[in-house]
Amino acid sequence: MAVDSPLSSQLGPPVCERDAKALHFIEETTSHADSVQDRVLTEILTRNSQTEYLTRFKLNGATDRETFKSKLPIITYEDLQPEIHRIANGDRSAILSAHPISEFLTSSGTSAGERKLMPTIKEELDRRRLLYSLLMPVMNLYVPGLERGKGLYFLFVKSETRTPGGLLARPVLTSYYKSDHFKTRPYDPYNVYTSPNEAILCPDSFQSMYAQMLCGLLQRQQVLRVGAVFASGLLRAIRFLQLNWPQLTQDIETGALNPKLTDPSLREYMDKILKPNPELAEYVRHECSKDNWEGIIARIWQNTKYLDVIVTGAMAQYIPTLDYYSGGLPLACTMYASSECYFGLNLNPMCKPSQVSYTIMPNMAYFEFLPHDPNSFGFPRDSPPKLVDLVDVEVGKEYELVITTYAGLYRYRVGDILRVTGFHNSAPQFHFVRRKNVLLSIDSDKTDEAELQKAVENASRLLREFNTSVVEYTSYADTRTIPGHYVIYWELLGKDSTNSPTDEVLKQCCLAMEESLNSVYRQGRVADNSIGPLEIRVVKNGTFEELMDYAISRGASINQYKVPRCVNFTPIMELLDYRVVSSHFSPASPHWTPERR
Ligand code: AMP
Numbered sequence: 001m002a003v004d005s006p007l008s009s010q011l012g013p014p015v016c017e018r019d020a021k022a023l024h025f026i027e028e029t030t031s032h033a034d035s036v037q038d039r040v041l042t043e044i045l046t047r048n049s050q051t052e053y054l055t056r057f058k059l060n061g062a063t064d065r066e067t068f069k070s071k072l073p074i075i076t077y078e079d080l081q082p083e084i085h086r087i088a089n090g091d092r093s094a095i096l097s098a099h100p101i102s103e104f105l106t107s108s109g110t111s112a113g114e115r116k117l118m119p120t121i122k123e124e125l126d127r128r129r130l131l132y133s134l135l136m137p138v139m140n141l142y143v144p145g146l147e148r149g150k151g152l153y154f155l156f157v158k159s160e161t162r163t164p165g166g167l168l169a170r171p172v173l174t175s176y177y178k179s180d181h182f183k184t185r186p187y188d189p190y191n192v193y194t195s196p197n198e199a200i201l202c203p204d205s206f207q208s209m210y211a212q213m214l215c216g217l218l219q220r221q222q223v224l225r226v227g228a229v230f231a232s233g234l235l236r237a238i239r240f241l242q243l244n245w246p247q248l249t250q251d252i253e254t255g256a257l258n259p260k261l262t263d264p265s266l267r268e269y270m271d272k273i274l275k276p277n278p279e280l281a282e283y284v285r286h287e288c289s290k291d292n293w294e295g296i297i298a299r300i301w302q303n304t305k306y307l308d309v310i311v312t313g314a315m316a317q318y319i320p321t322l323d324y325y326s327g328g329l330p331l332a333c334t335m336y337a338s339s340e341c342y343f344g345l346n347l348n349p350m351c352k353p354s355q356v357s358y359t360i361m362p363n364m365a366y367f368e369f370l371p372h373d374p375n376s377f378g379f380p381r382d383s384p385p386k387l388v389d390l391v392d393v394e395v396g397k398e399y400e401l402v403i404t405t406y407a408g409l410y411r412y413r414v415g416d417i418l419r420v421t422g423f424h425n426s427a428p429q430f431h432f433v434r435r436k437n438v439l440l441s442i443d444s445d446k447t448d449e450a451e452l453q454k455a456v457e458n459a460s461r462l463l464r465e466f467n468t469s470v471v472e473y474t475s476y477a478d479t480r481t482i483p484g485h486y487v488i489y490w491e492l493l494g495k496d497s498t499n500s501p502t503d504e505v506l507k508q509c510c511l512a513m514e515e516s517l518n519s520v521y522r523q524g525r526v527a528d529n530s531i532g533p534l535e536i537r538v539v540k541n542g543t544f545e546e547l548m549d550y551a552i553s554r555g556a557s558i559n560q561y562k563v564p565r566c567v568n569f570t571p572i573m574e575l576l577d578y579r580v581v582s583s584h585f586s587p588a589s590p591h592w593t594p595e596r597r
Contacts, residue, residue, distance in 0.1 A: 007026065034389070152195070157202075306332045525592070537576070
């Protein structure tokens with residue numbers, strides 16, 4: 001097949017016919033980005049023309065951009081809640097989409113403390129698979145020889161529930177891993193995992209992780225890449241190895257599987273591949289028992305060429321720790337996606353994390369861009385701002401992503417802020433700047449300022465009987481520990497020095513804060529163990545005044561100074577930590593169940 005691909009012509013030919021096809025598809029789609037966008041919008045509006053939503057806005061079957069833009073409002077999740085509620089409660093009429101809603105995807109973004117429910121339709125799985133199928137052909141251009149080994153990827157399913165109307169509600173990756181698209185994927189020599197489906201699909205997170213780690217150790221020589229979806233997940237796997245290597249190496253030595261692994265299909269699989277291998281056990285034990293774990297990934301999996309994890313956005317905070325454990329292996333960020341829609345991929349995946357740009361694939365949805373002004377607070381309903389089309393964004397400018405999807409989201413604000421870095425053919429490439437309104441994040445949790453404020457208010461009620469109040473606070477996502485945890489700095493004002501709150505009371509304040517935080521946070525604490533216990537650090541009186549003095553000395557205006565509700569600038573952290581008088585950790589897990597409250 002003749003391929004006229006700037007990607008492959010710059011980097012050498014595709015390694016196989018399948019890659020050639022994928023690269024050709026990328027070139028075709030990005031070269032005709034505007035006409036692909038036109039087709040996508042027409043398809044979405046044509047098939048859904050009779051839906052309640054489009055009828056309400058009197059689109060009358062129009063499929064052109066102008067009419068669409070003039071009649072449909074730009075919306076957020078909150079605007080769609082009545083429709084989502086009806087679908088969740090069993091209304092099967094064509095409310096948003098002419099195709100039946102097959103399930104809800106539970107986003108890590110929350111609304112009123114609970115995960116957002118994103119409606120999806122069956123064929124979206126094909127679109128997700130399509131995007132996944134483009135990743136290795138691009139990677140193969142940069143890293144040769146990946147067909148000679150395997151990928152050690154830590155992939156997990158999470159719990160799922162049903163809505164009152166009987167639809168499944170689960171995270172998008174759980175939906176994907178449980179689909180036939182993933183489970184019965186054809187053999188692809190460039191994309192072989194060390195983890196079997198039995199381990200990935202095991203609902204018990206300990207057993208799943210244990211089996212995936214064991215498989216990775218057993219095949220250590222074959223591992224050419226190590227990954228997880230997010231950086232935090234890969235670090236959790238390293239922590240797991242730190243805690244469990246004695247048992248893992250015993251299993252390898254004896255060929256007998258840890259009795260804690262009780263899942264029948266997992267046991268059956270592991271029993272087949274686990275044979276006594278004292279030499280391997282000794283090697284792993286020797287490496288793991290050293291005090292210094294620097295470069296442990298490269299020491300155990302010596303043939304690893306890169307780590308495949310997302311380290312853009314909030315995950316950038318993990319880059320130094322990943323560098324430490326990997327001995328500086330390249331970090332590849334391959335794709336940009338969400339529960340609402342998979343957006344695009346990184347065409348230069350071996351670039352430095354700070355230079356990662358994602359190319360939005362014009363076939364995935366209809367994309368619009370809301371020019372982002374960091375100083376404005378929303379926009380008036382009667383004069384909506386002008387949104388820009390995919391091919392019309394300008395290099396250097398920031399935008400908020402707005403999508404119209406096949407599953408029935410129309411002009412929906414995703415909440416991500418992106419900066420245009422360039423173009424691949426006529427498709428723009430974006431640097432992920434940040435998610436709007438996120439103050440604290442350790443894993444997939446996203447805590448905003450209002451949630452933090454409410455949590456502090458709720459917790460500080462426990463101080464009333466001590467005549468004590470919280471006069472100022474700020475926060476910090478401490479990722480030096482694995483898992484990371486939230487640190488909240490409190491300056492207290494006590495009116496009665498003979499009756500100060502005790503350590504026990506302050507611990508209860510930590511727990512009260514955790515109880516107030518959203519369900520994604522609490523799931524991370526309880527079910528995923530991806531977030532450690534929340535910590536309150538009480539600082540000396542006057543600390544926040546010093547913080548203000550410091551900010552003013554660096555040019556902040558005294559009139560406009562506001563206490564930052566989250567800090568991560570080293571001199572400020574040092575200022576705060578130097579003034580800590582006591583520190584307290586949450587003594588228990590907060591309440592969490594898969595069911596919505
Ligand atoms: P969810 O809806 O829970 O699947 O989360 C999707 C969100 O995760 C996106 O809207 C982004 O804010 C974030 N995200 C996904 N992929 C990336 C990426 N490659 N880099 C930075 N942030 C990402």
